[in-house]
Amino acid sequence: GAVVSQHPSRVICKSGTSVKIECRSLDFQATTMFWYRQFPKQSLMLMATSNEGSKATYEQGVEKDKFLINHASLTLSTLTVTSAHPEDSSFYICSARGQGGDNEKLFFGSGTQLSVL
């Protein structure tokens, strides 16, 4: 089946630094990628939708200047948490949808646990 690779799986950083998370589709071209965030004991919440070659669409309440999303190619999207603070500590996970795919042909990365000290 289709594989989505997400890296790193775990990162610890100091407050004020930036962290980049990569999401790659390994064996298909992902026209659309989604970034989710999950706080402990809460739902996975959609942060933004990114389409290759265009600006990401952010969900209400998500700061676009803080969570920079780049989808420069059909196989790679990155999420950069800028000037991270302890409240940004969370589990981040991406998903990718292939060309011509529907709601049900979504493939997920394994997630990134971010801890900001």
Add this chain to the structure above:
Amino acid sequence: GNSVTQMEGPVTLSEEAFLTINCTYTATGYPSLFWYVQYPGEGLQLLLKATKADDKGSNKGFEATYRKETTSFHLEKGSVQVSDSAVYFCARAGSGNTGKLIFGQGTTLQVKP
């Protein structure tokens, strides 16, 4: 509002026990419903789905029936195995064919031998 609520975990069962993980949703209309599973160290994988009312999704011994009357999509398995230990997420499709999913908070299942 539009949300998905699933039972809190963790759920701890002995091998061969019966499993139920409850999931209810709120939505306008009848969105597709999904169960995803996340094994340790891996990404979420689609376990099963149902696209319309009264549909039953099934896979690997798991089943869930789309109940519009109770707005529920409970996950069941008759006899769990240690290898079923994972986090299970209930989800529904967002409006339109956008690829967006609305998830529950996940339920951790631990099966002991």
